[in-house]
Amino acid sequence: MNGATVLENTRREHRAAQHAHRRFLLLTRFGILAAVLAAWELASGPLIRPFFLSSPTEIAETLAEWVTTGELWYHGQFTVTAAVAGYLLGAAAGVLVAWPLGLLRLAYRIVEPYFLVAYSVPAVAMGPVFILWFGLGMTPKILIAAYFVFFIVFINTVAGFHQVPRGLLDTTRVLGASRRAQLRTIMLPSALPFILAALRITLPAAMIGAVTGEFISANRGLGYLTRASAASYSTAGVLAGVLSLSAIVLLMNLMLRPLRHALRWQQEIDVKEGSS
Amino acid sequence: MTLAEPAVRDAGQARAVLDRVAADERRHRRRQRAFVWTGTATLGVALLLFWQFGLGLLVNPRYVSDPVTVVGRIGELLAGGELAEHLSVTIAEAGAGFVIGACAGLVSAFALAGSRRGYEVFEPFLVGFYSIPKIALAPLFILWFGLGTTPKVIMAALLVYFIVFVNTATGIRGVRPDLLRVCRVLGASRRDLLVKVTLPAAAPAIVASVRITFTRAIEGAVLSEFVASTQGLGYLVARASRAFDIATVFAGIVVIAAVVMTANGLLRLVESRLLPWHEGQVHG
Numbered sequence: 001m002n003g004a005t006v007l008e009n010t011r012r013e014h015r016a017a018q019h020a021h022r023r024f025l026l027l028t029r030f031g032i033l034a035a036v037l038a039a040w041e042l043a044s045g046p047l048i049r050p051f052f053l054s055s056p057t058e059i060a061e062t063l064a065e066w067v068t069t070g071e072l073w074y075h076g077q078f079t080v081t082a083a084v085a086g087y088l089l090g091a092a093a094g095v096l097v098a099w100p101l102g103l104l105r106l107a108y109r110i111v112e113p114y115f116l117v118a119y120s121v122p123a124v125a126m127g128p129v130f131i132l133w134f135g136l137g138m139t140p141k142i143l144i145a146a147y148f149v150f151f152i153v154f155i156n157t158v159a160g161f162h163q164v165p166r167g168l169l170d171t172t173r174v175l176g177a178s179r180r181a182q183l184r185t186i187m188l189p190s191a192l193p194f195i196l197a198a199l200r201i202t203l204p205a206a207m208i209g210a211v212t213g214e215f216i217s218a219n220r221g222l223g224y225l226t227r228a229s230a231a232s233y234s235t236a237g238v239l240a241g242v243l244s245l246s247a248i249v250l251l252m253n254l255m256l257r258p259l260r261h262a263l264r265w266q267q268e269i270d271v272k273e274g275s276s
Numbered sequence: 277m278t279l280a281e282p283a284v285r286d287a288g289q290a291r292a293v294l295d296r297v298a299a300d301e302r303r304h305r306r307r308q309r310a311f312v313w314t315g316t317a318t319l320g321v322a323l324l325l326f327w328q329f330g331l332g333l334l335v336n337p338r339y340v341s342d343p344v345t346v347v348g349r350i351g352e353l354l355a356g357g358e359l360a361e362h363l364s365v366t367i368a369e370a371g372a373g374f375v376i377g378a379c380a381g382l383v384s385a386f387a388l389a390g391s392r393r394g395y396e397v398f399e400p401f402l403v404g405f406y407s408i409p410k411i412a413l414a415p416l417f418i419l420w421f422g423l424g425t426t427p428k429v430i431m432a433a434l435l436v437y438f439i440v441f442v443n444t445a446t447g448i449r450g451v452r453p454d455l456l457r458v459c460r461v462l463g464a465s466r467r468d469l470l471v472k473v474t475l476p477a478a479a480p481a482i483v484a485s486v487r488i489t490f491t492r493a494i495e496g497a498v499l500s501e502f503v504a505s506t507q508g509l510g511y512l513v514a515r516a517s518r519a520f521d522i523a524t525v526f527a528g529i530v531v532i533a534a535v536v537m538t539a540n541g542l543l544r545l546v547e548s549r550l551l552p553w554h555e556g557q558v559h560g
Contacts, residue, residue, distance in 0.1 A: 028397045052420060106308070110315035114323075120540060121533040122495040124411070125510075127502065128517035128525055133339055208409045215414070216502055216514070223412065227503070230415030238416045246408040253407060 054236040062240040071225070072244060078221040079210050080248060082138055086145020087206035091199055093146065094153025102161025102191065103183070119151045123209065127216045136217055145209030149202040153195070160194030161187060200259045203252045211245060222248075341523040349527040358512075363531065366497050366509040369425050373432025374493035378486050380433065381440030389448035406442065410434050411496070414503045423504055432496035436489040443485030447478030480551055487543040491536050498532060509535075 037056045044055035066072040101108040126147055130140040214223025222245055229237025328342045353359035388395050417427035451474050459473055501510025509528050516524035
């Protein structure tokens, strides 16, 4: 037996072990999922009143009904539009406001306390104010979503500009770089990972903002649908609403995967908290 | 001080020069700090003045109220005892939820992250749960537990739970495996490993996540109060908003922000006492 075959054998064994491990994971995961769903289905009725727990089939039925009546699309479109519009607005505003403040340290130090105060107002508390100001339509939801996004993007963008090593700026300055060249070749590239990371974590936040707005008052949207289900004591409806919202958030996270991929060369960045 | 100046002759002179430079530097710092401070104060006063006198000219004052009225309203609410009542309800809900959520997060993270396999099996479920917009569950909790404090506590606990759990699990799994292996070889027991290696290594992430989650607990409590309640700061704000009483809305928001900032300040203090050597990194 020569070295090459030994190596080949080891490699094959390793692959086989990995394969087995993956199969084990897949099976146990599906097993757990199936067991939980089955237990839920069986417990609902004999053990616990379906009113409290609903059941997987009931939720599936509700979802199917929403799909066939078109309700899911109708309400979903408002929530998604508000979330995406708010996301774009909040992110753009966050970057645009942070940009000059990230460059002018002294100015930033002057306004910093106000941003910190505004940041520590729980975003949900602003919901009623926006609704008072802008009525029941789409605008307040977009603005609440934007408010959720703005501060996270703002704080991370400023942090990105501020973590540029001072020495690097001084050195390039001495070597004759103009401010513009510094911005293009040093400041922006080193702030970019922070900005992108903030953009990645804030999309779910925008969704939550839109739903919060719809909870407080609305007559359409998935948040409204969920709350209306609760108001008519339909547990299955609430859970179906939660499920569709989660599915949308998961989809959005999947769509933002490329952003994460674009940052793979970057060490994990200390991103200031996302939303729950 | 240029290079062309005559060379320093003796040590005493050198020290004098250094002292002078340091004093210059200090003075410059002080002047800059004074400038920043005046700038901040001026800006604050200007904003308040604009809100008081200018904003009403641009938009209907009914929509924006003004600082004097808001402060007056806070005073009224305080004097009537109403504020203390709502405040204590919300703080109790958020505090209970915070403690329950943080403890549950810690315990389950230690239970799960101890075994690599177990963690891998459960990971996709956790990711799934993590991406549920948890505030969407608020109506469900109210359906289940009524209008009292229970659904608010549960909501707050849930928001806290996931953040503490994820950060703790990340902290535990971030312990360098070779460190564990070396200690194992040198005869450390499972308990030694946990107490002397894993816990200290994971501590910064844990403490930082616990610190940032108090805001979440308040958020959870307030949001649930928005959805349905009969008391609490969220109720105060929501009721005022329905009555188009903007001054009370702002008064409520100011109080909520003050609570959050005070709590953050206190927790930050605790954190810096507990872990003076580390600046925590947290993942929301």
